[in-house]
Amino acid sequence: MPPKRKASGETHPHKGKSQSSASQKPQGFKSYTLSHAYRLIEPGPVLLVSTGSLSQSTHNIMTIGFHMVMQHESPPLVGITLGPWDASFATLxxxxxxxxxxxxxxxxEKVVDIGNTSAEDSEINKWDRFGLDALPATKVDAPLVGGPHxxxxxxCVVEDTAMVHKYNMWVLRPVQAWVSASEEEGGRMFHHRxxxxxxxxxxxxxxxxRMVKWQEFVD
Incomplete structure (x- = not known):
């Protein structure tokens, strides 16, 4: 069925509001800066991203806070924001x-400091500087991050780059996942506000x- 056409004189629902009603504040709320809206809805934990090759000693590591789950299976997909301002961009x-x-x-604190140190700013090896263990992965050349914490x-491998040019959004496909034997799954992650x-x-x-509608996703 073709989309219903707007009647003559019909306006966009937001454009039809009067100046006075548009300026009114909803009861119990106050206006919030739009450029800060991500702080209200960013749910994911701060992550470390390793790139490069462990075997060739070209591995690098960085910190990110912008990422999202895009699909949980067939295949699983994850989106991350990583732009040309990051030294890891060209490697990825x-x-x-x-x-x-x-x-x-x-x-x-160490993770924050990693995020404030760029491989382009100095020749310092961030793995050595911050005492991180680089462990061989099984499906990719980039190393796992080892350690008790x-x-x-x-x-992950890159699945889709269609949004990289416009949004610096990479769609990744997980190919192997590991959880620490010494940390409880879902342990104390932290999030950037x-x-x-x-x-x-x-x-x-x-x-x-209570997840009666989604029991297939409950272990």
Missing amino acids: QKQRECVLAVPSVEIA VIANVE GQGIMVADGEVLDFSR
């Missing part, structure tokens, strides 16, 4: 693979029995 573009590591809150590692403010996971609320 060339090798089309990386590792996403989930650090625990115990090394939050790394919750998980996900080996903007302006360098982090929030750590706290109380765990288990509503698995």
